Amino acid sequence: MRNKKIIVNKLGGVIMGSAKLLALAKVEIVRQMSKHCQPIVVVSALQGVTDDLVAILNKLDRLVNSGIVDSSKTQFIINKFIECLRKKHSALVEQLIVAKENNELVKHRIIQILKKLRQDLETVTVRGALPELQDRVLSFGEKLASIIFSIYLTDNKINVESLTSEEIGIITNENHLDAEIDYTLAKSNIIQKLKKCTGIPVITGFTGITISKKTTTLGRGGSDATACFIGAALSAKKIILWKDVPGVLSADPNIFPNAKTLKSINYMEAEKSGKVIFDKAVQYLKISKVPTEVTYIRDAKIKTQIDEQTKTELGAMQSKSKIPVAILGATGMVGQRLISLLANHPLFEVAVVAASVNSAGKTYREAVLNKWTISSTIPDKVKDIIVMEVNRDKEKIARVAKIAFSALDMDKNLIKRLEIEYASLGVAVISNNSAHRWTKDIPMIIPEVNSSHTKLIDIQRRQRKWKTGLIAVKPNCSIQSYVPVLEALKKFMPTRVIITTLQAISGAGKTFKSWPEMHDNIIPFIGGEEEKSEQEPMKIWGKIVKDKLRLATLPKISATCIRVSISNGHMAAVSVKFKKNPTKQDIINSIINFKNPIRKFNLPSAPKNFIEYIEKNDRPQPKLDRDNQKGMGITVGRIREDSILDWKFIVLSHNTLRGAAGGAVLMAELLVHEGYII
Structure with missing residues (x-):
């Protein structure tokens, strides 16, 4: 190769x-050869195959963790999966x-590859989905794709x-699952091999050794x-990332239909460009400076050049294409968590941070000096x-931000007034605060439970x-572990529920550094928490009738809320009386098979598996589980x-992610999807 x-x-x-x-x-490929160039092809798995492999790994791993591994059941699951893969590739x-x-040859090779995949999946049923095993299984998508395209070219x-x-x-x-290439060793190897x-x-993409x-x-x-690594290692003439965009x-384009193809962008802008090219690829372009194009497969004349020097409008594009948001109460714990979550969000970009008069005028870094908890x-x-001041600067903030995430910590009546004033100025207010939870025309939403609200x-x-x-608004963090599970069990008609919550200190906006009294301690009272835990689910489960929300009346809930010496994660011990008493397997099946109504929307913050059941008694x-x-x-x-x-049963959720900042971001994503925020 030259x-x-x-x-x-x-x-x-x-x-x-x-x-x-x-x-x-x-x-x-033929055109490149006709111009006396040497093509190298790097392939991905067929669309959806990697997701399918992830899904089968999760399914088998759940069976292993349940402690009840039925070999006939796992073989049925594996057989069905392998056959679906065979049919997809054979088609x-x-x-x-x-x-x-050639047709028979490639089908034979597919069967051989699938036999090896079967062996690895069977190993998962014995050992669980260890990261090393997951990588082996995930690599098969590219192997199947490579064989098909290779023999297609041979044909x-x-x-x-x-x-x-x-x-x-x-x-x-x-x-494993997010490996980094050893540039020096790998470069030497591929030069010798190729x-x-x-x-x-x-060549199969996505994998290494x-x-x-x-x-x-x-x-x-x-x-x-x-692809970018190979191009860099071989000092290629060009790298072409062929896309169907x-x-x-x-x-x-989902936000701005008139978006146009950029002729060129530089490396920094490429890293910001989102899903079209990922930053891990760009690092190799920075090393090699190999000319690189993102090119439209349906029309090769439509492309974006990526190089070192180009200056484009992409920096401005980011602020236009992403929805600008403000964080109100940005210096507190929930505000900091929002800042962290939104750092590389595909839809939202932090344009404004606002807090009290004490922080206003400082840089955000200065405002959270010695207070950053993430x-x-x-x-x-x-x-x-x-940092802007939440009250004085609200009109300036409203001119910049389309969304305001409210993480304010002040008098409830003042919060009520401020949130209404921001909304009156045209801002979509997504509130983590309790101030408006019982305002009649304001929805309180757990997206997977009551998105219809x-x-x-x-x-x-x-x-x-x-x-x-x-x-x-978001509901209280204490209810977000048990309400979704009771929702999954609603066909059995829960009538009475007794709950004891064990709540982390971050729910009070504290760390062990700021609240040393909580070391080796439990406080059997959290002001207002028990009322919220009993009453807020009734609004979540309410029905909209004639422009009004009619609250649910069942199940009756009795709650005891306790502060415990844990940094993050709210746990609840839940006892339930049902009108239609289920079996244990009925409960497990309902949890595992819960139909998440928003999963089909593919929202960036939505979990793939909303509720996960673990059989182990401890x-x-x-x-171990709050970061699930x-x-x-x-x-x-x-x-x-x-x-x-x-x-x-016992339930657990992360109180500052699912219960606060993460849930707020997910709600905002839902409102964008539903067209309420544009």
């Missing part, structure tokens, strides 16, 4: 799953490969060598990273923003004559019969 003529082509999952788009890719083969000999009289990332020696560290190739290398020969995966955007757009550092984009916003706007402004535990699904999942365990009511 390096100056090498062109690295990366084909994404949408392309790999479409016979029509693969035919266009083949045409481009593509039928559309692509004409010659009978078209093109000389090909099908190679895996492991075979060409892309060495990584041992950080210079011997006589045909076009078709450790020094100890263990398969790894590179995380989000892993195939882009593979028209390059990098000037704005998010484990990650203050995001660079926010640390030098000047967004209809109250129409009533709210009509009655208050607001056009773009709105107020929507789970859930805050330290990035802190947005609910964990259930210890389901057993109750000697006074019917059944009892």
Whole structure:
């Protein structure tokens, strides 16, 4: 291979799953060859296959963790999954490969690969989904795709060598599921391996291998990273990231339909560009300076060039394409958590931080000096923003921000007034505060439970004559572990519930440093918490009737709320009486099969598995389980019969993520999806 003529082509999952788009890719490969260039192809798995592999891993892992592994059941699940994969890939083969000999060859190779996948899935049923096993399983999507495209090119009289990332020696560290390539070792390996190739290398993206020969995966955007690394290592003439989107757009087309393709962007802007190219890939472009294009597979003339020097409007594009938000009460614990969560959010960008007069005029970094409680550092984009004053500067804030996340800690009547004033100025207020939870036309929402209550916003706007402004609130953090589980069990008609919550100190806005008295201590009272825990679910489960919300009357809830010596995570011990008494398996099945009504929306902060059941008697535990699904999942365990009511169980949620900041961001995403925020 002569390096100056090498062109690295990366084909994404949408392309790999479409016979029509693969035919266009083949045409481009032939065109490059006609110009005496040496193409290299890096492939992703077919669209949806990696997600399917993740899903089967999670399913089998849950069965293992339940402690009840039925070999016939797991074999049925594995058989069904393998057959679905075979059919999906074979269907593509039928559309692509004409010659009978090649058609049969690729189908035979698919079966061989699936046999190895089956063996790894069977190992999961014994050992659980260990990270090392997960990487092995996840690598099969690219292996299947590579074989299909390789033999498709062979079918078209093109000389090909099908190679895996492991075979060409892309060495990584041992950080399974998000590995980093060892640039020096891997570069040396692929130079030696690929210079011997006589045909076009078709290489699996997304994967690598450790020094100890263990398969790894590179995380989000892993195939882009593979392609950019290979292009950098070989000093290629060009890297082309083929996509089924028209390059990098000037704005998010879901928000701005008139977004246009940018002709060029620089590396820093590429890192900000979102899902089109991921920052892990860009790091290799910075090293090599190889000319790189994000090119539209349906029309190769439509592309975005990525290079070192280009200055474009992408910086301005980010503020336009992402919805600008303000954080009110930005210096408190929930405000800090919001800042952290929104640092790289695909829809929202922090444009304003606001707090009390004590912090106003300082940079955000100065305002939270010695008060920053989040484990990650203050995001660079926010640390030098000047803090505004929430009351005095509200008109300035409203001119900049479309959304205000309210994490205010002040007099409730003042909060009520401020939130109404912001909404009157056209701002969508998403409140973590309790001030408006019982205002009749303001919805209190757990998105997975009562997303239909967004209809109250129409009533709210009509009655208050607001056009773009709105107020929507989150319920108390204490209820967000048990209300979703009771929702999953509602077909059994819960009538009475006794709850004891064990609530972390962060729920009081404290850390052990600021509240040393909580070390080795429990406080059996939290002011107002028991009333909230008993009453707020009735609004969550209410029904909108004739422009009014009619509160639910059942189940009756009795709550005891206790502050415990835990940093994060609210746990609840729940006992329930049902009108239709279920079996234990009925309860487990209802939890596992809970139909999350917003999952189909693919909201960025929504957990894939909203409620997770763990069979082990010593789970859930805050330290082990509060970060489930990035802190947005609910964990259930210890389901057993109750000697006074019917059944009892333990539930756990992360109080500052699911219960506060994360839940607020998810609600805002839902309101964008529903068209209430544009």
